[in-house]
Amino acid sequence: MNLLWLAVMILALSIGIFLFSLRWIRRWIREDIQRRQAASGKLNAIFEWAERGRQDSLRGLVLPGADLRGADLGPGQEGEPGADLSYSNLRGANLRSVNLRNTNLEGTNLEKANLRGANLKGANLRNANLKRADLTSANLRDADLRGADLKGADLWLTSYNSGTRWPDGFKPPMEAIRMEEE
Structure with a gap:
């Protein structure tokens, strides 16, 4: 029993x-x-x-892991600002080949984001979290990275110029390419 x-x-x-x-x-x-x-x-x-027409702000957007491959978030016309994505959470987002020219990414969390081939020319990346981000072949010419966290970021074949503003004490790795415009 x-x-x-x-x-x-x-x-x-x-x-x-x-x-x-x-x-x-x-x-x-x-x-x-x-x-x-x-x-x-x-x-x-x-x-x-x-x-x-890119008029509204996208500030504070929360899209961790989003797939935005090939999106155009840059300026609509030459001389205009790109998207305002400041203080957004794009951790782990796929931003491969995205046009982020002249965008405001200040304070944005881009940790582990895929930014391969992204156009970040003139982008404001001040105080952005780029830990372990993949910036392979990205365009960082004239970008402002002051205060950004680049620990473990992959900068293989990333292009930059004298207008690129790096975090204090940061030296671009040898695999990054300095390209001055003619």
Whole structure:
């Protein structure tokens, strides 16, 4: 009798754990779908911003892990500022080949972001978090990186010029390319 009672209790406990796990998984999936829908809405807002003539600020945007490959967030016309993405969270975002020319990225979290081939010419990156960011082949000419955290950032074949402002005490690595415009 004790053995049967123990088997029933173990079965009941197993069923309870299984049902609890299912409930937790359903809630996690529901929350994940809501997060993805919210991120999708924010991405749509970015593209609508570009279509409206780049007039509104995108300051404080929270899009960790967003995929913005090839997006144009630079100025609409020569001499105009690019997007204001200051103090945004773009940690781990895919910004490969994105036009960020003359954008305001001051204080933005770009930790572990993929910025391969990104055009950051004239961008304000003051106090930005670029820890472990991939800046391979990025254009940093005339960019302002004063106060930025570049620990572990990959600057392989990154181009810069005399107008590039680096953090105090930072020396561009040899694999970065100094390119003065003619």
